[in-house]
Amino acid sequence: MIAQTLYDKLWQRHVVRQEEDGATLLYIDRHLVHEVTSPQAFEGLRLAGRKPWRTDTVLAVADHNVPTTGLPMEHPDVQPSAAAAKIYQRWFRCIEDPVSRLQVETLDRNCAEFGITEFRMGDPRQGIVHVIGPEQGATLPGMTVVCGDSHTSTHGALAALAFGIGTSEVEHVLATQCLVSKKSKTLLVKIDGAAGIGVTAKDMALALIGHIGTAGGTGAAIEFAGAAVRALSVEGRMPLCSMAIEAGARAGMVAVDDTALAYLQGRHLAPKGAQWEQAAAYWRTLVSDDGAHFDRVVTLDAAAIKPQVTWGTSPEMVVAVDGAVPDPAQEGDPVKREAMERALIYMGLQPLTPISQISLDKIFIGSCTNSRIEDLRAAAQVARGRKVAATIKQALVVPGSGLVKSQAEQEGLDRIFIDAGFEWRDPGCSMCLAMNADRLAPGERCASTSNRNFEGRQGPGGRTHLVSPAMAAAAAVAGRFMDVRTLS
Amino acid sequence: MEKFTRLEGIAAPLDRANVDTDAIIPKQFLKSIHRSGFGPNLFDAWRYLDHGEPGMDHRQRLQNPDFILNRPRYQGAKILLARENFGCGSSREHAPWALRDYGFLAIIAPSFADIFYNNCFKNGMLPIVLDAATVDRLFHEADACEGYTLTVDLARQTVVTPGGESIPFAVDAFRKDCLLNGLDVIGLTLRHVDEIKAYEARRRREEPWLFA
Ligand code: SF4
Numbered sequence: 001m002i003a004q005t006l007y008d009k010l011w012q013r014h015v016v017r018q019e020e021d022g023a024t025l026l027y028i029d030r031h032l033v034h035e036v037t038s039p040q041a042f043e044g045l046r047l048a049g050r051k052p053w054r055t056d057t058v059l060a061v062a063d064h065n066v067p068t069t070g071l072p073m074e075h076p077d078v079q080p081s082a083a084a085a086k087i088y089q090r091w092f093r094c095i096e097d098p099v100s101r102l103q104v105e106t107l108d109r110n111c112a113e114f115g116i117t118e119f120r121m122g123d124p125r126q127g128i129v130h131v132i133g134p135e136q137g138a139t140l141p142g143m144t145v146v147c148g149d150s151h152t153s154t155h156g157a158l159a160a161l162a163f164g165i166g167t168s169e170v171e172h173v174l175a176t177q178c179l180v181s182k183k184s185k186t187l188l189v190k191i192d193g194a195a196g197i198g199v200t201a202k203d204m205a206l207a208l209i210g211h212i213g214t215a216g217g218t219g220a221a222i223e224f225a226g227a228a229v230r231a232l233s234v235e236g237r238m239p240l241c242s243m244a245i246e247a248g249a250r251a252g253m254v255a256v257d258d259t260a261l262a263y264l265q266g267r268h269l270a271p272k273g274a275q276w277e278q279a280a281a282y283w284r285t286l287v288s289d290d291g292a293h294f295d296r297v298v299t300l301d302a303a304a305i306k307p308q309v310t311w312g313t314s315p316e317m318v319v320a321v322d323g324a325v326p327d328p329a330q331e332g333d334p335v336k337r338e339a340m341e342r343a344l345i346y347m348g349l350q351p352l353t354p355i356s357q358i359s360l361d362k363i364f365i366g367s368c369t370n371s372r373i374e375d376l377r378a379a380a381q382v383a384r385g386r387k388v389a390a391t392i393k394q395a396l397v398v399p400g401s402g403l404v405k406s407q408a409e410q411e412g413l414d415r416i417f418i419d420a421g422f423e424w425r426d427p428g429c430s431m432c433l434a435m436n437a438d439r440l441a442p443g444e445r446c447a448s449t450s451n452r453n454f455e456g457r458q459g460p461g462g463r464t465h466l467v468s469p470a471m472a473a474a475a476a477v478a479g480r481f482m483d484v485r486t487l488s
Numbered sequence: 489m490e491k492f493t494r495l496e497g498i499a500a501p502l503d504r505a506n507v508d509t510d511a512i513i514p515k516q517f518l519k520s521i522h523r524s525g526f527g528p529n530l531f532d533a534w535r536y537l538d539h540g541e542p543g544m545d546h547r548q549r550l551q552n553p554d555f556i557l558n559r560p561r562y563q564g565a566k567i568l569l570a571r572e573n574f575g576c577g578s579s580r581e582h583a584p585w586a587l588r589d590y591g592f593l594a595i596i597a598p599s600f601a602d603i604f605y606n607n608c609f610k611n612g613m614l615p616i617v618l619d620a621a622t623v624d625r626l627f628h629e630a631d632a633c634e635g636y637t638l639t640v641d642l643a644r645q646t647v648v649t650p651g652g653e654s655i656p657f658a659v660d661a662f663r664k665d666c667l668l669n670g671l672d673v674i675g676l677t678l679r680h681v682d683e684i685k686a687y688e689a690r691r692r693r694e695e696p697w698l699f700a
Contacts, residue, residue: 025677037579039521040522152579165608166579166581214506215573248576250603275696315569
């Protein structure tokens, strides 16, 4: 048998039929749905008189529009009841923006009408769609996972073939359980060696994007491998796969190993008993065979990666924390030079400014990239016994899900953050894209653990610097960027 | 879906690389539960000098005279000339909806982000990849002559310049067929119901834990 990559195996397993030109009907095992990209898809089903093919594969949650503060303390019972319905109403009313509220209400209505499981606002399991999928065991190795959201690639950390789709495709998957797709090219990103203390998966992801560019992975499915990736927990692998999309890739994935299996065992939707044994035996085959062919290979040395900070308006505009803002005058390519100049104007930065001299207005620790328990632990470790600098206007910690939040509270992380001067919020996308009330004011500068530093991403005129959770906490304490490795 | 066969229209050059979906349609407009009405907010942050929110009357807003699409010569443009990695960022289909609603039915660039590229076809729009040097030349020509009009012929897979030069482009056969005939892709897939069911039965045996 010829040696196959993990991607080849996942792809082949899901082919329902294939046309001569390669157009493939690909079967979808898990469909995650959120409020922003689904209303038009449900409307399409209704107009065509179609029904969802398999509702048991769909899991819905509202995350983009939900408020992260001022919510009732009382959580509704997960079982439907009149009392629970009343509490749900109270949760709803906390969405001040009527347009946002309508979108969340529409999701609830659509899920009720079509018989789809939804973690509604107020449900302790509610959270960012890419946090709750793995957390519930709704994402399993060997699955195809789709969601109307580009960061669906996150789920690849569990050896799933996971990718974002548009609303028309959301409708297509609901109606047929399939997608029409073509096989991608493969890119192996090997991160060898061991990352130094204070260097996280986020830094590896940013260093990679700095190296290959935001279009470096276009058309490709990335497999992350190498000793530094193997050494990461599943929670550490998720930011890598999440950021694969910022490298332009269609998907990111990591092969199955003991770490992945240990993470999954006992999760709510993971198989149990004899089925677990059967599943685990199959999942163990979900690795790239020795000698499998990749269309391209990129190798990085983890030991050479330092904590990263973006300086511009694209994730590829990134340097190490001990570096400086680059000078466009040194750039030979005119298109790139212009983009750099424009980015510096937008970001209000001068060429050659040392990163450590950039002071900040706000701090955001959250998003599907970095809001899991490990991220919060890393940030809390820096915040412990320290204070947010007086010059910082606001420092937010937004856990990725209700379950992450309660876990953190059990570990006392909330106290550490609150004592240091951070705000401890409720789960949601929050200031990652500022569709709810959490946002930057024009000109405000933010150290953010999210994944995109596009113009206006965190609020019109807002200036975003992408960093790891530990670096964001260090920036909160110092009021400017600092190398987290120099903190004792 | 509406058919796309042949398109003749003014080409407007948007000279920026990595134009992301947040720039194409900012997030405050994603709260709509409809597919239409996004045109007035296409490139909102670049197009207007004031900050836009849903529900504002765009005719009352302050236009940015420096933004290329606001120049009188590009009014009514149907073809957008763009630089590499156009449409990067989120999967929001609101981006092609906004472009289409504004009037753009074809976009020409050296490269597109995957999901955006795919989303265009679902909405009767044609993203065309031409090599960077050719795109660069089209940029210069569009800039140099007012009323610069291109003709896109999908059946022949060509872009024809005002000078009569015919530039070929590649497009996937299935997508081309869907666009030319305005096919309902879901309907096409549902022709294979038996195959999908047979596939499911096999997976159910192999991976029973996926079928609750
Ligand atoms: S946290 Fe940010 S990137 Fe992740 S799903 Fe929400 S908005 Fe998208």
